[in-house]
Amino acid sequence: MARINYRNVVLDPARHTVMLKDKGMRMNLAGVLQGYGIRRARQVLDKLGIKGGLLNGSGDILCWGRQADGSLWRVAIGDPDHPNSISSWVQVTDVAVVTAGNYEQYFTSGGKVYGHIINPATGLPATGLRSVTIICSDVELADCLDEVVFVKGPVEGLAFINQLKGVDCTLITDDNRTLVSKNMQVNYYRNDAPATPVTAPATQP
Template identity: 70%
Template structure:
């Protein structure tokens, strides 16, 4: 428990406003005008401003609530620029990125990286420890033996092929040197990929910049990694919908939040089937097989970066063990949808289910592996 809380502590760092003018105030204003006194223009009501872009290989939508048009657009541009900068810095594909440099030097020598890169990698390793390796950025070391083409496959690869595919995976192998902030992958063929946390990190950094610029309310959505703060322009909270894996483009449940991240991972967009059983793109780094048992995982907590990593971890751990882990973390909640369509929630989760969705069941009993 102490380890779990210490690990979590590392992270624990649209619409109108209505202006009511009474009769008395109206009379005072008329009197002031009659006397030639200067008048103050009424404050403009806040509005929602939205900008979209393709970043990190995904669709991002940023919304800022402000009564200042110029400020809103400047903040949106700044947030998008920051997300693009992070994409280039940590890209798994861009030959100039520091992640690519680390991977190229695997089994050869350590690579000195920017403090920002070092720190994010260090945080991912803490989540690996927290989750027992269910979240592991060295998953990129695995061989690509599956094709997630949404079709029926005759069978899974043979067991020997699967075992061999994960032989180089292991977060414990990553060597960090805090003195020079270097990263070393000790085996040739090892690779890291921060895709499981990068969108959350990009959204977090963008929101921090926009807040500093004076945006008191906003919602940033990086392909399902959502973070919102403040209020909508009408003063209400942000309503976030959770998709229904069994009925694409429909909603299974929703919740109203503010100053909170809502991050969802699902296996219903990238998958294949064998004998009618779904196998999604999230691989269990321990076994090499696609994680099974869940169709969707949604994490709710104040830190979108942390939530982005935890959804994959819960997916790998499965409904019982995954929710047991969430139940041990302060300020973190989750809802999951199982392969058979059940909706389960962590003990602190307040979820609004649509009539078409099955009633949520609270998973209260900790389960250990």
């Protein structure tokens, strides 16, 4: 915990170097590297004249243009209770759809589940959410925001997204409620009633 401090990560743009000031500090880019990689891959495809496509980098989706039949891209959101199944989907283009979840990478000890997304304020796995899906035009931004919302939790996380322009989200809570941001449109496979957009913490279902 004593080594968690982004201010001790020193970047030198001129030399393209990174220095970690405190002895014993380590840095892992797994939480944000996929978004960068997808953005660069899209640049390559643009230079080749590709007018439409869908890139998937470990669950980070970036789509643009249309499918061959002219339809929008359909991107699925997984169901945490049923691996390899779908809870909902969105039809989109020219956006990124990025999901963070704790239902694939976790362990159980003493009957309690510990996910892999860590709250830097506590040093323990974040709680309150099982899945966070962010939709916005910038894949790298989406790749950063999903973990931010996951750590903030359902109330603060949803309120945070509702303050951002051009960003939407759908959340699945620990007690299996589905919450959506105020402008989010999502299609459901479940038989229960669709989630209602939430504009403020006090009105959450």
